Amino acid sequence: MKKLLLSLLVLGVLAVALAGTWYLRREQRISAFAAAPITLPAEGVTLAVPTGTSPRTLAKLLADAGIVTDPELLYLYIRRERVGPRLKAGEYLFEGTLTPAQVVEQLASGRVKLYRFTVPEGLRVEEILPLLAGSELKLDLEELRRLASDRNFPREAGVPVASLEGFLYPDTYAFTRGATAKEVLTKMVERALEEYRKADAQRKDGVKLSLLETFTLASIVEKETGQPQERPRISCVFHNRLRQGIKLETDPTVLYAMKLLRGVYSRNITRKDLRTPHPYNTYTTPGLPPGPIASPGAAALQAALHPLDCEDLFFVSRNDGTHIFCPTLECHEAAVRKWQVEFFREKRRRQRMNGTP
Numbered sequence: 001m002k003k004l005l006l007s008l009l010v011l012g013v014l015a016v017a018l019a020g021t022w023y024l025r026r027e028q029r030i031s032a033f034a035a036a037p038i039t040l041p042a043e044g045v046t047l048a049v050p051t052g053t054s055p056r057t058l059a060k061l062l063a064d065a066g067i068v069t070d071p072e073l074l075y076l077y078i079r080r081e082r083v084g085p086r087l088k089a090g091e092y093l094f095e096g097t098l099t100p101a102q103v104v105e106q107l108a109s110g111r112v113k114l115y116r117f118t119v120p121e122g123l124r125v126e127e128i129l130p131l132l133a134g135s136e137l138k139l140d141l142e143e144l145r146r147l148a149s150d151r152n153f154p155r156e157a158g159v160p161v162a163s164l165e166g167f168l169y170p171d172t173y174a175f176t177r178g179a180t181a182k183e184v185l186t187k188m189v190e191r192a193l194e195e196y197r198k199a200d201a202q203r204k205d206g207v208k209l210s211l212l213e214t215f216t217l218a219s220i221v222e223k224e225t226g227q228p229q230e231r232p233r234i235s236c237v238f239h240n241r242l243r244q245g246i247k248l249e250t251d252p253t254v255l256y257a258m259k260l261l262r263g264v265y266s267r268n269i270t271r272k273d274l275r276t277p278h279p280y281n282t283y284t285t286p287g288l289p290p291g292p293i294a295s296p297g298a299a300a301l302q303a304a305l306h307p308l309d310c311e312d313l314f315f316v317s318r319n320d321g322t323h324i325f326c327p328t329l330e331c332h333e334a335a336v337r338k339w340q341v342e343f344f345r346e347k348r349r350r351q352r353m354n355g356t357p
Contacts, residue, residue, distance in 0.1 A: 030080060033073040034101040040067065044095030046113060048177075051089040055079070058087060058107070068100045077101070083108050091177045114174040119188070121170040121297035122222045124256075124265075128168050128295065132184060143181040153182075157189040166215045166292020167192045192295070199301040207239070207305055216288045218296035218304040223252035226321025231303035233325060236310040246313065248282035256293040257281040319343060 047065050049058060055078045056071075063071035078084050083104055090112035094103060117135035119128055125148055133141035147153045151162035159167045164185065169192035175184060196211060209217060217238060225231045241248055251269055257280035258273050259265040274281075280289040296304075314332035315323040316339050324339060326332040 026076070027080075030073055030077050033070060034077045034104075035099055036069075037097045037099050038067070038069065039097045040095055044093050046091060046093050048091045049087075049089045049107070053087075053089060055084040055087065062103065067094050067098070067103055074100055074104075078104060088112075112176050114176060115179075116172060116174045118172040119168065119170045119295070121300070122219075122294045123170065124294050125163075125165050125168060126265075132181075137175055137177070137179055137184070139179075139181045139184060144185070147181055147185055153185075154189075157186045158193055159189055160210075160212050161291055163291060164189070166219045166295055168295050169195060170295050170297050195298045195301055199298070199305045202302060202306050204306040207307070209305065212291065213288055214301065214304050215292045215296065216290075218300040219292035219294045220248070220250055220252060221303050222296040222300040223294055224250060224315075225300070226317075226323075228299055230323060231299055232306065232308040233310055233312065234315060234323070235303040235307035237312045237315055237325065239307045240311070240313055242287065244313070245286065247284075247286050248288070250282050252293055253280050253282040253289050256289075316340065 045065050045067055047061060047067065049061065053061070056075050059068070059071040059074040059078065062068045062074060068074050077100060078087070081104070086108040087104075088107060088110040090110065092106060092111070093113040094106070098106075115136040117131060117137065119131060123131075129141060129144040129148060132139050132144055148164050154162055154164050154167070157164075157167075168185065168188040171188075171191055173184070173187065175187075192215070196214060199214070217235065220238065221231050221235050224234050238248055238250075240246075254269050254273050255265065255267065257276070257278035258269075260280060261276070261278060274283045277284045279285055280293065282289060310325070311327040312325040314326040314329070314335070316326070316332065316335040317323055318339055324335040326335055
């Protein structure tokens with residue numbers, strides 16, 4: 001009887017030792033696997049993890065995509081680290097050289113793949129929407145246009161008028177796959193209003209522009225400015241003209257008015273265009289137009305609410321992106337002769353001498 005008990009004890013000890021050895025070796029394998037880097041293709045590997053994916057299924061998805069080498073060891077690692085409940089669904093981009101532990105950490109942190117697009121300053125809504133549709137988000141252009149033309153949507157998004165013109169803030173945006181047209185447009189409006197609040201906090205004493213008037217003037221400043229440092233001075237010119245009841249007479253508003261009349265945007269202005277009455281034509285209509293003519297950036301919004309102190313009433317392009325500023329009509333007429341008449345006359349003369357068109 002004693003021999004039997006001794007044998008059972010020995011067998012028990014051996015079983016425990018074997019189990020311990022097996023467990024230790026398994027832990028070593030799991031640890032070695034989790035720390036072993038794998039180099040992914042140069043373009044990376046994108047993987048969509050559906051909602052409700054179990055850790056075992058996820059491990060297989062990762063192995064099938066070539067992101068890890070052993071689904072069973074990955075599953076055991078997930079169980080050992082107790083990260084299963086933290087793993088998040090979504091679309092992920094795995095790139096570079098990663099260990100399985102880093103892959104799991106990315107999934108647990110929810111660092112999903114982002115799709116970016118950039119909207120430059122000074123674009124109109126009709127120019128911005130195709131940029132969104134052509135981005136990697138692949139937004140539906142007709143849906144974008146439907147929302148932009150829906151008179152209720154702008155107000156729902158926080159715009160004080162029934163148009164998104166001027167309120168799709170120019171910036172670089174990042175969204176996850178599946179972002180809707182409504183979500184994207186709403187975010188762009190939110191950014192515009194956010195930048196307005198920042199500019200409003202620095203509003204100059206005596207500047208009484210409303211939110212809509214601010215975006216309207218800022219859009220004109222944006223379209224008129226070739227050099228960023230000139231924005232506050234160009235804003236000063238327009239503020240001075242508004243204060244004195246002088247028509248703004250700014251060409252970008254004429255182009256916008258003619259686009260509304262004809263349905264087609266043109267960069268050329270005729271004398272007839274200047275004389276064509278329209279609420280957006282600041283050669284025929286005093287004051288600010290009814291709304292923005294493009295999307296202004298942060299600097300233009302700041303300039304609209306915090307213009308430079310100046311006595312200027314005119315500015316004339318030097319044809320290099322900068323302007324000559326004048327406080328009097330005499331100064332302005334001299335600048336026009338030099339930079340709009342003589343400049344182009346000399347340019348045509350040189351072209352004829354060089355035989356260029």
